[in-house]
Amino acid sequence: MKYVAAYLLAGLSGSEPSADAVKKVLKAAGGEVDDAELDKVMTALSGKNIEEVMAEGKSKFGSVPMGAGAAPAAAGGAAAAAAPAAAAAPEPEPEEEEEEADFDLFD
Structure with missing residues (x-):
């Protein structure tokens, strides 16, 4: 692949590299x-037009x-349809975590 990329870069001058x-x-x-x-x-x-x-x-x-190319499109449509319903439902409040007083990073 690096040879093709280098070929394309060398061909930016307009002539065949x-x-x-x-x-x-x-090397550069x-x-x-x-x-x-x-x-x-x-x-x-050799002899081919690189654009072609x-x-x-x-x-x-x-x-x-x-892979699963169609799944994101289907999920995207379902997510868009579910968005109004999700907006109407109140979001649950996150539970607060108890903090430990004797926390030490290196224990």
Whole structure:
């Protein structure tokens, strides 16, 4: 992932980044460079428009299950419906805790 991020940063100039430009970004951030990993990223992104690659990747996120994605929406609707009822009910007063006179933090 750091290689892709460095590639994107190096590409901010508007031209296709070179491997040397990506290495320079990684080293400036204090990272180490694995040439084999860098070569994989450079080969995968070579000749591609980075905006199109990002748009394609973003469209794939819609098919990724995110666990209980529908539950918060359903709970949010139920919470909104319950809000008027909760506002009408008086809130219980918190119980007061008894304080200990001989409390010592290090006992």
